[in-house]
Amino acid sequence: MNGAESLVRTLVAGDVTVSFTNPGTSEMHFVAALDRVDGMRCVLCLQENVATGAADGYYRMTGRPGSTLLHLGPGLANGLANLHNLKRARSGVVNIVGEHATYHRVYDAPLTSDIEGIAGTMSNWVKTSVSATDVAADGAAAITAASQPPGQIATLILPADTAWNLGSGPAPVAAAAAPAKVTEAAVEAAAKAILAGGKPMILLGTDGVREKAAALASRIQQKTGTRILGQTSVARMERGAGRVALDRLPYPVDAALATTKGITHLILVGTQAPVAFFAYPNKPSTLYPPEAEVVTLATPAEDAVDALERLAERLGAAKTEPVLTAPRRTDLPRGALNPDSIATVIGNLIPENAIVVDESVTTGRGFFPHSYGAAPHDWLQLTGGAIGEGLPLAVGAAVACPDRKVVSLQADGSGMYSLQALWTMARERLDVVVCIWANRTYAILKLELANVGAENPGRKAHDMLSLGDPDLDWVSLARGMGVEATRVDTAEAFADVFASAAKRKGPFLIEVLC
């Protein structure tokens, strides 16, 4: 058994059972080995940022790492931006990156590059295998590294000869550590902050916005009057009817500051102290009062549910009823499509148990209130700010959960960075409804141009922020990749098409002119 097959068998034995692949020559033995090993699903992606973004979506929905297969330094480079997002979502992944045969590297062949250097910018763990007999053990170490809570990026670089030479057979995979429990001192400090008589707020992120943690936070809120809030962009929030209606800290600096105004204690659960996405002249970088005391109850690596359970117990809130949202649907709107009518349609029609992938950027800022009482669903967002992850995330979520409908809410500008994901949806018959918000502009940048105080923007600046001239035609783009699509320009047409797309299986794209 060669090194490649030893590695694939190790991956499968270690419960890494999907490979989002974009292979090249140096990965051919790995590809050939896939046929000899049962249990590894291979998902071909036509650009590497689709593969890495899909791995993020897969981890968010399964809680365990998938793998990617990337071709040398440039292939890894093409996937780096979504590895950045994956890192900020606290997800885990095992990247397998092909490399020239060990003895070939000295010749500086055209595709030679500093793969370890590239990997190092976005990985928690990097190793280059030195021989075929090491590959399986290296792969096992990569799986263990990737599985460390709350999820890590492990990049294994695989020289071609370590794949084709005689390997060791599969290696055993050590179990990853469970998330650490927080200290008693952390619980006590949080309790003290809440009981200090000021205006405390609990800010939730990572697992803190999942159903169980949010319900515990709600108990504490009901018992003590502490406000609870999610971080600005969430990796995976469980929400809808029967769950806590958790709001998020707004993205615009002024709105965020208004939200945290007057708080005296900020208790962090699975998140860091909130900062502005960007600096703006004459605005602060941090999004809470400078005099507020910041207390970390649980870091993203720690067990948020256990921490909140113990805090609730300490506060006498363990048996307090949380406030869960009743089912509620606003009537379907008619007429013009705008962020408000779009949000109403979505809130009304989200399928039961759907996975919503939200890279709506400006269009989606007001989506949340319209879906508090919608059918129960998961809501996944872009956590790292590197736009172009929405469609890949939808691929990964759909691969992870074949029995659930995925609803991709996608701004047009960011969708263009990784539109190749549509082809993978068609190839794999993924059950995804993609809604493209076709405002034909980098709308967020028009706001940001004003926010940063850039003076007198003229035609050239305008042209750099516009996606018009020519208009993108997403119906044609989707058809070009084998995905059925249609275009709507009224709220009633959107509702009709969305409702019928939600009922059928397989990918479908709706271009929503707004």
Place this chain on the structure above:
Amino acid sequence: MNGAESLVRTLVAGDVTVSFTNPGTSEMHFVAALDRVDGMRCVLCLQENVATGAADGYYRMTGRPGSTLLHLGPGLANGLANLHNLKRARSGVVNIVGEHATYHRVYDAPLTSDIEGIAGTMSNWVKTSVSATDVAADGAAAITAASQPPGQIATLILPADTAWNLGSGPAPVAAAAAPAKVTEAAVEAAAKAILAGGKPMILLGTDGVREKAAALASRIQQKTGTRILGQTSVARMERGAGRVALDRLPYPVDAALATTKGITHLILVGTQAPVAFFAYPNKPSTLYPPEAEVVTLATPAEDAVDALERLAERLGAAKTEPVLTAPRRTDLPRGALNPDSIATVIGNLIPENAIVVDESVTTGRGFFPHSYGAAPHDWLQLTGGAIGEGLPLAVGAAVACPDRKVVSLQADGSGMYSLQALWTMARERLDVVVCIWANRTYAILKLELANVGAENPGRKAHDMLSLGDPDLDWVSLARGMGVEATRVDTAEAFADVFASAAKRKGPFLIEVLC
């Protein structure tokens, strides 16, 4: 005048007059400044690899660096693969990469990453500006660095506050050094190798495959019987009727070894000793006889024309007539489309003075012989092997040379990595005919799977190398981005459509089923 405007004025004064941009919030002051400064053409790209690949095409055709405008670490990461290709083409570029305001970086905002680390993997020169008054001088240093022969990658990282604070006004730009002349010893060593009575070969790359250098090499060939050959992938070769019919070293290892078999001296001009793109079991890494003596006449940074002139003089070949190709066109074929009939159509119909951008991969391996006698043209290839540069290169070449027709010969698999370039062609009304070789497979990988000796590939391996199921529909993809397109499935239809597309202005795409 703020830092951003000081920088833009420095760029224009330093003859950096085009910016391939994909901006974000942190670059808004730079974008706003573009409106206040005449002389900077802004070309919006919807994904960053389009921007960096376009900068490569621009440099190849003008010999001077353009600039890119990229958004933080992930934006730079998205453009890295084509920076790799640009580096291997020995091109130059000034990358402007936005960064968080200096005081904002400590907060680890979601988009924070190690930009210098990312830049360092693909740059010859990296600097982060520390204040608005330094930005113009830093920009001037970047231009000088990028212009060093044979072209360098200079990456200037621009924290947002260094853009918006009061700057210094434009800074003077120091001239770059001229290419160094080779030593007399190098000329003498090359002459000795040629006169040693063996079988010498001159291998040409970089400027060595341009018209003047190739003609000098041909004089030497005629005088001494020395064989002359271009490197496997050329950045820019001037060819066609009236020029030297220069062949290239083949890509497949066995064919390359057959080509260099028996040579005793290998004289390098603007290139390195040839190595295989990849290692294969039981095949050598180097593509020439191990006993051959390798002599470097000129490195890529040195003046190839001067070196060949002096060598020709030394060998008494200065007045020997070079062999230039007579105009010759094979009759247009009819019937099936295959690499041979495609090459015949292209050779027959290449417009006078066209720029051919060739990322044909397998389909194009036999293209050269059919166009030796075609109308004079430039031929640009993928030099770094990171597929996905063809369409961006065509954008850059068309921006550089608005009066010349660009013909993009594009494999379908590699075209998918950066298809967003089509939109920029439409936006900028670039005069490009794109021919997509739609074989619906990563055909090269099917060959490579056999070459590396991977055994018994099955259905899973096959699926990872196939672009079918569903077939890509390039006509729809092009229309989705505002580019007119049509599909052909016979040689006569291809010739008809190509001839008429060559006569009109503006972008047009032909999907060639083959």
